[in-house]
Amino acid sequence: MSLSQSISISDSHPADPLRQFTKRVGVATLVLLGLWSLALWLTPYEPAAADFLNRLAPPSAAHWAGTDHLGRDIATRLLYGAGWSLGLSLAISLTGFVVGTVVGILAARSGPAGDFAVMRVTDSFFAFPELIAAVTFAGLFGPSTSNLVIALMVVSWMKFARLARALTLSLGESDYITQARLNGLSSRLILWRHLLPNILPSLLVLWTNSWSRTILSVSGLSFLGFGVQPPSAEWGAMLLDGKAYMQTAPHIMIFPGLAVLLAVMVINLTGDRLRDLMAGKT
Amino acid sequence: MKTLLIRFAGLLAVLFGITLITFTISYFAPGDKAEAIAHARYPGDFGIAPEVLQGIREEFNLDAPFFSQYTHWLADVMRGDFGVSYSSRTSVWVIFVDNLGETVTLTLTSLAIGLAAAFLLSAFAVRYPNTIWDRGAVIISSIGAAMPSYWLALLLILGVSVYLGWLPAYGTGTFAHLILPAATLAFWVMTSQTRLLRTFMLEAYNQPFIETLRLRGIPEREIFSRHVLRHSFVPTLTMIGLDMASLLEGAIIVELTFSRSGLGSLLAGAVLSRDLPVVMFLVMFFATAYVVINSVIDGVQHLCDPRNLKRAKAS
């Protein structure tokens, strides 16, 4: 099976690198999700279970990443925290992706006046730096997970709108879309068959970038007290928890930060690879 | 000329949008604004009479519908009257100017150090490709892009302040207080700019005229300092302008992590104490600064484009 496949690839045509890469990322994601669920199931600890006899214990065989000031197992909390830090930022960046793409395509297709209006609204939102908007909103409306998510969603879509608009405008002039129009395809069909498949890869690169930035924002704002509140096991909130014990038990603040760093790096590198593939590098 | 006019109209529309968004947030912020004002006026007085609150509501037009309140506030803002802080009862403008210095000092110091380091690092990386310099620059810049700055701050505090005891961890004031925050922010500047500078310099190296210079026997060092550096300078400046927002965000996180005074701490404090005039001013300041900086960069690029220059001369 694999032999015949490799032969057919080598002597007729090269495989589509983009599709291959997507497949590989998909498999890797599934494996990671499986490992994560397995770890959640196997860990003997609860994320919120205090154990006062074992406070601030350094890493050991029983507690791989040590325990925090309430004796909670840090490794277990990191596992649960992935749900918060990665999950929330995933939801936020996906919302930005979808909303921004829709706005951008609409702007590009609504004629010069509509385009001008929509893009100036986009620019107005774009002017507010993400972090400042989030601090302001979450601070005024009360620091909480939901307010943090709302604030970050409100400022998550503009980059996607700009990119989707620019791509739609430039592809609208392309020869293959002209051909599709000449062949009488409806604009809806052209959108699904010709436009989206060709603008999605660039938007996906932007999305990986947006996801990793949002992880930094979510954990950063939680660390500053404007987001997910302790005792929830969000990575930034765990750092906030551990800050006071820095002198006696530095391991409390090493591991959550490391988790953020690694997660963001993996996503960034995946996005970089995707961008290189699109540019035709192998 | 016409494109410039359209751009200017767009800029005005965006500035208008910024005021509208800012006001909408403050309008819908929970909490009785009259009470907040009353507490600011009569500190320590916890039983404020309903008549006093009613007076404040009338004075500040708080019962008027959204749009009428907005136009009043907008008129004040256009006159340069940004109001008075609820909590300190001083002019918002004065408070802003008081805190601006610390943030500017922090940002400029970090920018200078970070850029110098980035230039050195990427110059070595490009001059000596496929060596430890090149690999190191790539690795450091991808670590930097993923590094949570608040965590780097904590690590620096842990290492330099707690273990070594060399520098103070928290606070503002002396030069010693500036070192760790500036180092944190400079690291971010260095890594993000190294990534870009390396790309720009490689692009410059790949220009056909570089090969011509080499064939003419011009030494590698001169090619680098005369041509490659100069070639990569303009795109770098543009990128710094565009990344001003990220730099400000970084400064805010650093300020809050190190408990430094400055605009970031001012914003966080004002937000938590619901000092709306201060919050609104700061939010508008950041947004406006961003838009204006970008428009200026845009305009300069537009004017520098030789095609537009020719057109402007012809008409």
Added chain:
Amino acid sequence: MQQNKPLISVSNLQVSMGGKPLLSNVSFDLSEGEMLCIVGESGAGKSTLVKALQGMMPGHCDRFTYAPSSTEVCGAIPAGLGLAQARWVMQDPLAALNPRQPLGRSIAESLHKENLPKDQLRKRVLSALDDVELTADFYDRLPSQVSLGQAQRACLARALIAQPKLIFFDEPLSALDALVQKKIAQRMESLRRATTTTYIAVTHDLGFAAAYADKVLLLRDGTVSAYQSRTAFFANPQSDYAKDLVAAAQSLGALPEAAA
């Protein structure tokens, strides 16, 4: 060449954009099965003419007739997207094919309006691929997985599959190397002989015109410098410009013996 029914005729076509004239006083007429070669240097208005005829650029003329849709107008050419029963093969095959859609589906889109059932559509696409000498496994390949010549043949298949009355050919061979050019041109010619399809081909290659055209329309700066049958054009060019061109091509040996 047997004389067939007239297909398209244009007299005194004018196209201008923003007050600047791009084409003026262009006239020609073609019958079924004929090939017209529009030659001229870049910027002479060749592509403008192709677009204007398809209603994709505003053009005016004294009279415009197009038999398949029984169009007969005086004044503006009806604006719209393309002529009925006409197809357009573009210059750059990779730009003309959706990079993320298999060739088979791109070709099938040419029959979009006919609403055929899936299996019938697939059969037609496969036979169109066969017409341009591509095997069935090209159906599922992406443009990035084939050579430039194969991509251009797919574009040709996309035009042929609709069995159009008229095919616009916008420098379809200029992106290809000489061997592939010759192969595709010959294939196209034999297909043309088999049907009554009319071709309007844009080219700056006089050799191509000398080999395949029935009529030659030479454009210069948006006006007609010569409009003659092939034999007349190469034996006795109408204008000085045309004379110079033919002489230059002959001295380079770019023309086949028959035309010289």
